[in-house]
Amino acid sequence: xxDGAAHLIIELDDIPKFTFHNETLEVKEKYSGGWISGMxxxxxxxxxxxxxxxxxxxxxxxxxxxxxxxxxxxxRDQVFDAELFFGSSIRxxxxxxLEAPTPECKFKAVSNWLSEKMISNQQINPVVNxxxxxxxxxxxxxQVGRLSxxxxxxxxxxxxxxxxxxxxxxxxxxxxxxxxxxxxxxxQTSRINWTALSQQCGFYDQAHFIxxxxxxxxxxxxxxxxxxxxxxxxxxxx
Numbered sequence: 434x435x436d437g438a439a440h441l442i443i444e445l446d447d448i449p450k451f452t453f454h455n456e457t458l459e460v461k462e463k464y465s466g467g468w469i470s471g472m473x474x475x476x477x478x479x480x481x482x483x484x485x486x487x488x489x490x491x492x493x494x495x496x497x498x499x500x501x502x503x504x505x506x507x508x509r510d511q512v513f514d515a516e517l518f519f520g521s522s523i524r525x526x527x528x529x530x531l532e533a534p535t536p537e538c539k540f541k542a543v544s545n546w547l548s549e550k551m552i553s554n555q556q557i558n559p560v561v562n563x564x565x566x567x568x569x570x571x572x573x574x575x576q577v578g579r580l581s582x583x584x585x586x587x588x589x590x591x592x593x594x595x596x597x598x599x600x601x602x603x604x605x606x607x608x609x610x611x612x613x614x615x616x617x618x619x620x621q622t623s624r625i626n627w628t629a630l631s632q633q634c635g636f637y638d639q640a641h642f643i644x645x646x647x648x649x650x651x652x653x654x655x656x657x658x659x660x661x662x663x664x665x666x667x668x669x670x671x
Contacts, residue, residue: 439497453478467515471508472600505600572610573635
């Protein structure tokens with residue numbers, strides 16, 4: 434499910450992975466080695482064997498832009514073979530991960546690789562970081578409309594900056610952050626009052642809450658509670 438981040442995934446089990454059409458479940462693409470998932474506007478269906486082994490790098494909202502230096506709008510809702518961007522170095526990194534004897538060694542190998550690849554002169558407009566921080570801290574409130582007043586940037590300018598650096602508009606980023614606030618609350622609450630939760634997280638009404646929840650998760654809220662999930666943004670389906 435969308436979490437407001439792009440990801441670089443490196444498989445470590447020699448088992449090809451597939452993406453599927455969310456409605457028909459027909460195979461869309463096959464991936465092996467490593468792949469990049471840009472910002473996703475809704476849930477994505479992927480294959481994973483019971484004993485799959487993957488190293489997942491979850492970037493900050495602007496992290497992949499800093500790494501690649503291309504407009505994130507071009508990567509939105511897309512999954513690409515990592516070699517398209519990194520060439521053979523992604524295979525070298527995968528070999529290092531397979532050879533690393535401990536998790537700590539794996540993290541060190543990835544950290545070193547990212548440091549080498551990061552475009553040091555790819556500066557982020559401070560307004561973007563300010564807006565991201567503002568929205569992330571207050572996703573239940575309608576902050577987007579106030580950002581123009583606070584920053585002095587027009588809404589059109591903010592939209593352009595966000596699409597370039599994140600791949601999403603400020604409003605859509607807020608919607609995803611609000612959905613993730615719901616997921617966080619569900620993880621921390623044993624007894625759910627859906628009406629109170631929807632109000633607390635800033636939805637207009639129950640219909641709005643259910644519609645947004647289903648768009649981002651593929652389930653209505655009640656169905657979601659019965660799903661199998663080990664990680665907040667991942668749901669196991671047969």
